[in-house]
Amino acid sequence: MKTQYNKVLLAYSGGLDTSIIIPWLKENYSCEVIAASADVGQGTELDGLEEKAIKTGASKLYVLDLTDEFIDDYVFPTLQAGAKYEGTYLLGTSFARPPIAKHLVEIAEKEGCDAICHGCTGKGNDQVRFELSIKAFAPDMPIIAPWREWDIKSREEEIDYAEAHNVPLKINRETNYSKDKNLWHLSHEGLDLEDPSLEPQYQKPGFLELGVSPEQAPDTPAYVTIHFEKGIPTAVDGVAMKGSDIVRTLNKLGGENGIGIIDIVENRLVGMKSRGVYETPGGTILYFAHAQLEMLCLDKATAHYKELVAQKFSEIVYDGQWYTPLREALSAFVTETQKTVTGDVKLKLYKGNIIPAGTTSPYSLYSEELATFGEDGIYDQKDSAGFINLFGLPVTVQAKCKKNWPKE
Incomplete structure (x- = not known):
């Protein structure tokens, strides 16, 4: 028999999954359902959400304004780390889940809920991100994941269920992309994107929401200067x-x-490959600008080691391990490296490209006098001979020793 719950808190976005979960919970657990939505900058997606949640069967809806907390406490620390999952993905969905889960626990405890429910599929990463974050604050809180329980097998069957239960939807079977939106990014998955051989329909009206394709961008470049502290x-x-x-x-x-x-x-994280299209216009500019400034302000050893940290940091964020000692330790390292990453970065934006247009910093390690191809008075080029002899000593020794090695 299923464990029965009196009151369940649902992480509610108003999308397809969570919309049908409200009636499903009431049917299968005979429980009161409290819905909670997080505003992380998704804009108009929150319009009419309370009315929809109540009509669908929720007793109430919390809408939490987490936008500033999301950007300041999760996005910018990840930006400072330079973390990109697999060198490309700017983690837009990944670091939105920990703050949402943290506040879900707060509401669940306030309301006396005896379980928390989410709409993540058993194939995806978000189930891990939500549940690990919930465990970090409420390790004994039961978690309900309908996708691991119900008989529904596809988004098409979800739409069937919604229609049968009079659940209003903003999508139809033809525009049924799986999307996740917040202030940092918008992701697109599903439908034709499941075939990697097909080019995404960038020109199709309504596909791109945060901008235009490079082909549709202006023929004149735009300049922007960003200041970092x-x-x-x-x-x-x-x-x-x-x-x-x-x-x-x-x-x-x-x-x-x-x-x-x-x-x-x-x-x-669960082992399969997934194809997606991501829109991250502002974030892409910030990552590029931050990297330009670090080029000027970080010494070689720190910069190179930080690249290793960035890769690990990205995996931690992607895998839902924000609230772990390792993430906190890596953030402490990153914060130390950023003490001198202050200055202005000017960029030229042109048809999908970001082009450096000048960087300045009071902590710049670049010395024009030292690096110049012209005459200088501080560098003795004769010094390089001794450096090369010492740096190349292992090569020299091996070459001499090899003369006495047996022939193969």
């Missing part, structure tokens, strides 16, 4: 802004110029 963006074109407004501003500018559209086949 200790690796955190704080101003755009000389105007100081909070983090979320910086992302909004760069989303608009980047979207207009076809920036930040990627088409990837990624390795999911």
